[in-house]
Every structure is written in structure tokens, then in C-alpha cells.
Amino acid sequence: xxxLVANVNTTSSMTESIAASARSVAAPGTEIVGxxxxxxxxxxxxxxxxxxxxxxxxxxxxxxxxxxxxxxQAGYGEHGREGLQELLDVPVVDITxxxxxxxxxxxxxxxxxxxxxxxxxxxxxxxKLAGLDARCASVRASGMAVLELEEEPDxxxxxxxxxxxxxxxxxxAEVIVLGCGxxxxxxEQIRQRAGVPVVDGVASAVTIAESLVRMGLSTSKVRTFAAxxxxxxxxxxxxxxxMPVQL
Numbered sequence: 001x002x003x004l005v006a007n008v009n010t011t012s013s014m015t016e017s018i019a020a021s022a023r024s025v026a027a028p029g030t031e032i033v034g035x036x037x038x039x040x041x042x043x044x045x046x047x048x049x050x051x052x053x054x055x056x057x058x059x060x061x062x063x064x065x066x067x068x069x070x071x072x073q074a075g076y077g078e079h080g081r082e083g084l085q086e087l088l089d090v091p092v093v094d095i096t097x098x099x100x101x102x103x104x105x106x107x108x109x110x111x112x113x114x115x116x117x118x119x120x121x122x123x124x125x126x127x128k129l130a131g132l133d134a135r136c137a138s139v140r141a142s143g144m145a146v147l148e149l150e151e152e153p154d155x156x157x158x159x160x161x162x163x164x165x166x167x168x169x170x171x172x173a174e175v176i177v178l179g180c181g182x183x184x185x186x187x188e189q190i191r192q193r194a195g196v197p198v199v200d201g202v203a204s205a206v207t208i209a210e211s212l213v214r215m216g217l218s219t220s221k222v223r224t225f226a227a228x229x230x231x232x233x234x235x236x237x238x239x240x241x242x243m244p245v246q247l
Contacts, residue, residue, distance in 0.1 A: 001069045003206065009044050010040050038059065045145065070090050081097075111171055112138070115179070157189055160178070164196075
């Protein structure tokens, strides 16, 4: 089984960290391939960067030259999952939905701890769109920018723990969800300090994707995520010369 794990930003070192976290939970025989978009922002922390990332990830995935069995979109609260589901015949798992749905198996309410405050409304909207908001106690910002998670890991962990503890004591959360792909692999450190289950979206997405592949299940194509209607699209995929392409 081969699973593509698509970073939503162009920071290759973050792709490597996300892929390493995915491999740590993947079952024997599962190949994890981390992919980095050819274009876009080095971190996604707003609507412009998120929409740009949606196009970049679709371009990267559809340009991948080998067969694959599932795709994970490794950006928390980012746009684009629906487009991938239309374009592909294999399961597409977004870490936002994977983490939140996993958290609901572990406690009555969960809270998300993310990066900057400006990303909070985006995450709230994506959870509401996915129907996962009813059991979300809060979405809290650690104040750490995405790239700071790599540059200052110790300070990042402390900032995340501080907000996690407030979520538990003030918001009555029983589970903490890490609200950024760049937080992959930090779950155990935070669990030990916060004293509650901590869910890493990348790890959750891998196990969900593997299960869907093993069960022979993929996205329904009868309505919402049917393949795009045949039409002329100029310049797609973006890694090819600009010319009309029939979808």
C-alpha cells in the first residue's frame, strides 16, 4: 500500500517531519511518500495561502508519476480536500477531520491547539463544514507561527502545553487535538504534561487511510464528489505547458 502525504506548504524540512511521523504509525507494508508542492507559501496561516495551497496540492498529487492507494492532506483547517476527492478514485483523508473524529472516540469534548490566532476562524469554519464542531470545546492559538515550530521547538511545546492546560481546565476539554501538520510528533510530550489524550492529525489520518484501503472503500462518486464534468481547462496540470486539457 502506498500513501501520499501532501504537505500544504513548500518547506521541505516540514514535509520530511510530517512523513516521518506518518511512518512511525504506518503498518508494515505501507509505504509513506511525502510530497511538497512546487509552488505556494513556505507556511499557511491565512485564507490566501490556504487557497493557493489547495491548487498546489492538487497539482502535486495529480502530477505524481507512480500509482498510489490513498492521499493525506497534511494541513489543519486548509482548503482543497473536496477538489482532491473529485479528481481521485482513491481515499482522500484530511488531517483536520481525521484528528477531530478520532478525538470524539476518546472523550466527550475536544479542543484544538493551533498556531496563530488568525488561523482560529479558518479551523472553526472547516470543523463546522465537516459537521465536527458540536463536540469541539474550543480552538486555541499557541501564538507560535508555523515555521517557529521547527525553529524554536522547545518554546513551541511550552506554548502548546500552556493552551492545552487552559483548554482542559477552563473549556472542559477531555482531549487535545494538535491543530497543525507541523506539530506532528509532539503528541507524546504534550500528553505527559497535560494528562489527557492528545491526537496528532497526521497519525490519525494514516490509520484511517490504511483502514479505508483495506476495506476497499473510497469516495462516493454519485453526486457531490463526482469527477469533474468534461470541459476545456487551460493550463492544468500546472507542471505542463499551458494548453487546453480535457477533464
